[in-house]
Amino acid sequence: MYFTVDSAPHRRLPLYKTVLCVTCALLLIVNGFSLFHNLQALRGAQVLIGQTARVADRLQYLNVLVLDAESSMRGYFLSDHDAYLGPTRTALAESEAEFRELEKLLSDNPNQLKNLAQLKTLVRRRLTIMTQSLDVYREGGLGEIVKIARVSDGRASMDEIRLQVVIMEQEQNETLKARSAMFYEEYQKAVILGMGINAVAIVVLIMFYQLVGRSFATRAEAEHALKMANESLESQVEQRTEQLSVLSRHLISISEEEKVRLSRELHDEIGAHLTSINMDIAAVTMQLQKSDPELAAQLKRARGSLVEVVEMKRRIVENLRPSLLDNLGLCAAIESYCQEFSRMASVRCDCDVDDEIELLTRDAGDLSIALFRIVQESLNNIRKYAKASRVSVMLNRNQEGLMLRIIDDGVGISAANIAKPMSHGLLGMRERALLLGGTLNIRRGRNDSGTCIEVAIPVRDNVAPQEERRAAPVFEMVDRRAAPAA
Numbered sequence: 001m002y003f004t005v006d007s008a009p010h011r012r013l014p015l016y017k018t019v020l021c022v023t024c025a026l027l028l029i030v031n032g033f034s035l036f037h038n039l040q041a042l043r044g045a046q047v048l049i050g051q052t053a054r055v056a057d058r059l060q061y062l063n064v065l066v067l068d069a070e071s072s073m074r075g076y077f078l079s080d081h082d083a084y085l086g087p088t089r090t091a092l093a094e095s096e097a098e099f100r101e102l103e104k105l106l107s108d109n110p111n112q113l114k115n116l117a118q119l120k121t122l123v124r125r126r127l128t129i130m131t132q133s134l135d136v137y138r139e140g141g142l143g144e145i146v147k148i149a150r151v152s153d154g155r156a157s158m159d160e161i162r163l164q165v166v167i168m169e170q171e172q173n174e175t176l177k178a179r180s181a182m183f184y185e186e187y188q189k190a191v192i193l194g195m196g197i198n199a200v201a202i203v204v205l206i207m208f209y210q211l212v213g214r215s216f217a218t219r220a221e222a223e224h225a226l227k228m229a230n231e232s233l234e235s236q237v238e239q240r241t242e243q244l245s246v247l248s249r250h251l252i253s254i255s256e257e258e259k260v261r262l263s264r265e266l267h268d269e270i271g272a273h274l275t276s277i278n279m280d281i282a283a284v285t286m287q288l289q290k291s292d293p294e295l296a297a298q299l300k301r302a303r304g305s306l307v308e309v310v311e312m313k314r315r316i317v318e319n320l321r322p323s324l325l326d327n328l329g330l331c332a333a334i335e336s337y338c339q340e341f342s343r344m345a346s347v348r349c350d351c352d353v354d355d356e357i358e359l360l361t362r363d364a365g366d367l368s369i370a371l372f373r374i375v376q377e378s379l380n381n382i383r384k385y386a387k388a389s390r391v392s393v394m395l396n397r398n399q400e401g402l403m404l405r406i407i408d409d410g411v412g413i414s415a416a417n418i419a420k421p422m423s424h425g426l427l428g429m430r431e432r433a434l435l436l437g438g439t440l441n442i443r444r445g446r447n448d449s450g451t452c453i454e455v456a457i458p459v460r461d462n463v464a465p466q467e468e469r470r471a472a473p474v475f476e477m478v479d480r481r482a483a484p485a486a
């Protein structure tokens with residue numbers, strides 16, 4: 001299994017998905033422009049309709065102005081009161097204002113402007129005749145007006161005005177009808193185009209949705225497969241870790257057994273041979289002291305070398321298997337080693353071991369040697385790395401079992417060093433604790449300085465016969481997942 005810390009490559013969206021997205025966006029944009037164009041056309045049609053209505057209203061208003069002017073003039077002729085002349089006097093100014101408004105409204109229609117010019121001529125002529133009639137009435141009276149009325153054809157001029165107004169209204173209505181028809185035709189085309197664009201956009205969206213759904217399903221399957229692979233890998237790692245842990249504990253047991261066997265052979269067989277050699281050399285030396293002093297001196301030097309070999313053998317045996325541990329028990333062995341450590345490292349070492357511990361560990365060889373090796377490895381690490389001035393070793397019993405604490409006031413150990421793969425000493429101590437069903441915890445010491453190593457060993461696990469633990473399979477999977485990882 002290989003792992004990489006390189007960043008994942010940047011992957012772009014596939015080309016066909018990009019094309020679909022761009023197409024859908026363009027369709028929506030075109031549809032938006034088409035809708036905007038349709039709204040503008042509808043607004044223009046509404047403006048034209050309003051313009052036509054205003055033209056019709058103003059034409060009718062012109063006709064009413066002329067009729068009111070004529071009616072007011074007749075009332076003046078009959079009553080001879082100036083109050084009736086109000087509409088006649090304002091007709092000319094109001095008609096001119098209406099003509100100006102109509103010219104603005106009909107500025108885009110040349111034919112209607114021509115008709116408007118004719119209507120303006122007819123209205124002005126009629127209003128001029130009315131003004132002349134007033135002058136004639138003031139000079140000659142009603143008789144002259146009657147004479148003029150018999151000669152002139154005033155009704156015909158009014159009919160021309162009304163006819164011109166009707167013509168203009170009809171032409172305006174025809175223009176409106178043509179523009180409305182053109183608008184509705186364009187509107188139908190726009191509606192059809194919009195519906196087509198919407199249909200295509202819907203089809204593209206459906207295709208894109210299907211592609212996204214497939215991509216999501218593929219991604220979900222890949223994630224599920226990756227999850228299953230991770231779970232399988234984690235299970236394999238956990239299984240292999242447990243197997244290695246069991247193997248490590250088994251190797252520790254075998255190592256201790258081999259050390260015991262080797263120490264016994266060194267003590268019994270080699271010790272016996274060395275003692276026999278020493279006795280023979282001593283006897284020969286006594287016989288040669290008088291006859292050959294030089295050979296006696298050489299044998300004496302050889303005997304000194306033999307004594308050094310015996311001392312070396314004793315140290316090797318003590319390192320392989322402390323004799324105090326077998327002869328006097330765990331408490332005496334720990335106290336003796338603490339005194340030796342204090343002498344060699346020049347560090348104060350306080351040892352506090354309960355007396356009842358000896359009763360618990362007397363018949364448990366694995367427990368005694370494991371606790372002693374943990375103390376031995378801890379004190380060796382303190383002597384090499386801690387730079388401590390005081391060390392405390394405490395072994396007592398609580399409700400759960402045995403508790404071993406080794407505390408120093410040195411520089412402490414970092415979390416990186418605790419989890420360091422090459423920390424064989426710490427791993428060995430942890431495996432020894434796990435071998436006895438216990439746990440090992442490393443934390444900061446007193447006042448958050450130095451290091452404190454705590455080893456908790458359940459008492460109920462210590463009564464198991466040593467032979468049964470040795471007979472356990474090497475790769476037996478023991479459920480100790482709650483214990484700290486080795």
